[in-house]
Amino acid sequence: MTGTAAEARASVPAHESSAGVPAHESSAGVPAHESSASVPAHESSAMARARELATTVLGTTSPNPAVGAVVLAADGTVAGEGATAPPGGPHAEVRALARAGERARGGTAVVTLEPCAHTGRTGPCADALLAAGIARVVVAVPEPTELAGGGADRLRAAGVDVVVGVEQEAAERGALAGWLTGVREQRPYVVWKVAATLDGRVAAADGSSRWVTGPEARAEVHRLRAGCDAVVVGAGTALTDDPQLTVRDADGRDADRQPLRVVVDRRDRLPATARMLDDAAPTLVSHAATPAELLTELFARDVRRVLLEGGPTLAAAFLRDGLVDEAVVHLAPKLLGAGPSLVGDLGISGIGSALSLSVADLTPLGGDVQIRLRPTRHTGGGTRTGGDGTDGGS
Ligand SMILES: NC(=O)c1ccc[n+]([C@@H]2O[C@H](COP(=O)([O-])OP(=O)(O)OC[C@H]3O[C@@H](n4cnc5c(N)ncnc54)[C@H](OP(=O)(O)O)[C@@H]3O)[C@@H](O)[C@H]2O)c1
Numbered sequence: 001m002t003g004t005a006a007e008a009r010a011s012v013p014a015h016e017s018s019a020g021v022p023a024h025e026s027s028a029g030v031p032a033h034e035s036s037a038s039v040p041a042h043e044s045s046a047m048a049r050a051r052e053l054a055t056t057v058l059g060t061t062s063p064n065p066a067v068g069a070v071v072l073a074a075d076g077t078v079a080g081e082g083a084t085a086p087p088g089g090p091h092a093e094v095r096a097l098a099r100a101g102e103r104a105r106g107g108t109a110v111v112t113l114e115p116c117a118h119t120g121r122t123g124p125c126a127d128a129l130l131a132a133g134i135a136r137v138v139v140a141v142p143e144p145t146e147l148a149g150g151g152a153d154r155l156r157a158a159g160v161d162v163v164v165g166v167e168q169e170a171a172e173r174g175a176l177a178g179w180l181t182g183v184r185e186q187r188p189y190v191v192w193k194v195a196a197t198l199d200g201r202v203a204a205a206d207g208s209s210r211w212v213t214g215p216e217a218r219a220e221v222h223r224l225r226a227g228c229d230a231v232v233v234g235a236g237t238a239l240t241d242d243p244q245l246t247v248r249d250a251d252g253r254d255a256d257r258q259p260l261r262v263v264v265d266r267r268d269r270l271p272a273t274a275r276m277l278d279d280a281a282p283t284l285v286s287h288a289a290t291p292a293e294l295l296t297e298l299f300a301r302d303v304r305r306v307l308l309e310g311g312p313t314l315a316a317a318f319l320r321d322g323l324v325d326e327a328v329v330h331l332a333p334k335l336l337g338a339g340p341s342l343v344g345d346l347g348i349s350g351i352g353s354a355l356s357l358s359v360a361d362l363t364p365l366g367g368d369v370q371i372r373l374r375p376t377r378h379t380g381g382g383t384r385t386g387g388d389g390t391d392g393g394s
Pocket of ligand 1: 193196201207212237344
C-alpha cells in the first residue's frame with residue numbers, strides 16, 4: 001500500500017461501515033455478472049470480509065486508499081484481519097499480519113489492493129508478507145500507480161503464489177472508489193445525498209425542510225458523512241437551513257473526527273453567525289465558479305470522497321457536468337404537492353434526453369427507503385476519461 005499524498009505526489013505521474021459507502025454494500029456478494037479470477041469459497045469469504053474491513057476506515061485514510069486485508073492460516077482459518085491506518089500508520093496487510101503472528105507462516109493473505117513494493121512512511125507490504133512467510137496472496141485490484149506498483153511481481157519472484165483480479169469490480173466500487181477516482185481523474189469521488197418526499201420535494205412550499213425523513217435515515221446521513229472527507233452544500237442551503245453539517249452520534253454528540261465542511265458561496269452571502277462557521281469542525285467557504293473547480297480545490301486538500309448534500313441548484317450543476325458518481329436518495333412516504341424539487345434544471349427538454357441512473361440497491365430505513373444509484377448516462381459535457389494517477393497507491 002502506498003504512503004501519504006505527499007510521498008505519492010512527489011514521485012508518481014499519477015472508487016464500502018462508517019464513511020460514504022453503505023455497510024451492506026461492502027459485505028454484499030459479488031455481482032452475478034462479474035467475471036473474476038476464481039478462488040476457493042473460503043478465500044472468497046475472506047475477500048468479502050476484507051472489503052467490509054476497508055469500509056470501516058473510510059474517511060480516515062485519505063489521501064491513501066482504504067484497504068482491507070485478511071490473513072488465513074495454512075489450514076484456511078482466519079488468523080488476522082486489518083484495515084489501513086490513518087496516513088503514516090501501518091497498511092492493512094501489516095496490521096493483519098501483526099494480528100496473525102506465527103499463524104501467518106505458510107498461509108494466505110487476501111487483500112483488496114495489490115500490496116505495495118515501495119517504501120513510503122512505512123516499508124513495502126510485499127516485504128512484510130515475505131518476512132511473515134505468506135505462501136499465497138489473493139488480490140482484488142491491481143495497484144494502478146507506478147509509485148507503489150510491482151508488489152505482485154516481487155512476491156512471485158520470491159516464490160509466492162499470487163492471484164490478482166479476484167472480485168475486482170466489487171472492490172473497485174467499494175471502499176477503493178474514492179481513491180481510484182483520484183488516481184484516474186485527479187478529482188474526488190462524489191456521492192450526492194438527498195432526502196425527498198414521494199413526490200420528490202426536498203422542502204415544503206414555506207421553505208421548511210427539517211425532518212423530511214425519520215430518525216433512522218437521519219442516522220444514516222451521519223454515517224455517510226463520517227465516511228467522506230468533505231461535506232458540501234450550496235449557499236442556498238446554508239442560508240435557508242443553517243445546517244451545522246457535523247457528524248453526530250445518536251445522542252447528538254460530535255464525533256472525534258469531522259469531515260471538512262464546505263459551502264460554495266460565490267457572492268459571500270453566508271453570515272458570520274452561520275452554524276457552519278462554528279468551531280465544531282473545519283470549514284471551507286469556497287468561491288469556486290464550477291463544480292469541477294471546486295473538486296480541484298478539494299483534491300488539492302487531499303479530499304478523495306465528497307458528500308454533496310445539496311441543495312437542488314448545486315446538485316443540478318454537478319449532474320449537468322457529469323460529476324456525480326453515486327446518488328443516495330432517502331425517500332419518505334409523504335406528499336407535499338408543492339415545494340422545491342430534489343434537483344434543479346438539468347437543461348433537459350425531452351424524455352429521450354433524461355439522465356438515467358441504475359439502482360445499485362434499495363434498503364428500508366425505518367419508515368423511509370434508501371435508494372442508492374449510479375448515473376449511467378450523463379447530460380452536459382462531463383468527461384470521465386481515465387489517466388495516470390498522481391497519488392500513490394496502497
Ligand atoms: N431535503 C434535502 O435533502 C435538502 C438538502 C439540501 C437543501 N434542501 C433544500 O433546498 C433548498 C435550497 O435550495 P437551493 O437550490 O437554493 O440550494 P443550494 O443548491 O444549496 O444553493 C444554491 C446556491 O449555490 C450557489 N452555487 C455555488 N456554486 C454553484 C454552481 N456551480 N451552480 C449553481 N449554484 C451554485 C449559488 O449561490 P451563489 O451564486 O451565491 O454562490 C446558488 O444560488 C432549501 O429549501 C433547503 O431546505 C433540501
